[in-house]
Amino acid sequence: MSGTYISQHLPDQDAFSSTDLITWRARQLQKRMDDLELIEEKVLKARYKLIKHFEANHKITNFDFTPGSLILVRNSRIEAELNRKMKPRYLGPMVILRRTIGGSYRLAELDGAVSTLHYAAFRLVPYHPRDKMRVPVTTITGLGDEELDRLTQDEIEDAQDEDPDPHTP
DSSP: OOOTTSOSOOOSOSSOOHHHHHHHHHHHHHHHHHHHHHHHHHHHHHHHHHHHHHHHHOOOOOOOOOTTOEEEEEOGGGGGOTTGGGSOSEEEEEEEEEEOTTSOEEEEOTTSOEEEEEEOGGGEEEOOOSSOOOOOHHHHHOOOHHHHHHHHHHHHHHHHHHSOOTTOO
8 A cells, every 4th residue: 555645656757846746746635535445444344354363263261160160260460470470370279169149259279268259250260180070069168058158148248238339328
């Protein structure tokens, strides 16, 4: 593509007269709108091509983890550090306890320690052990379904107490 200010076809004259120069520049300006429309068309075409390429090569996977599934947690804390090269990118394996109402997950260590944090789904990836095993959540944590429900309900109530709805009088 050529710009209107750099013309490929200069007149076959050694020197321009003022009239010839004005005429030549006027013709360039008349072509400017056509050139801009062509540029816009090519830019949009390139953008759509990049979007299709991105969608073809990047799949968003939504893992629906069930209680007892083994997972790894992405260590997003190290991403901003300069010395992250030798630090662990994933933590775990850990065990899924519950999926909360908001879509985050409640996890436990393999020794049964229940994490007080909620983990966003995008930070979790499935852990593939060499032999397939499912770990019953009640075996690891020592908590039954009722206790897990109570833990989740207590956290919801605590969150509501800390962050009251500003629209209620």
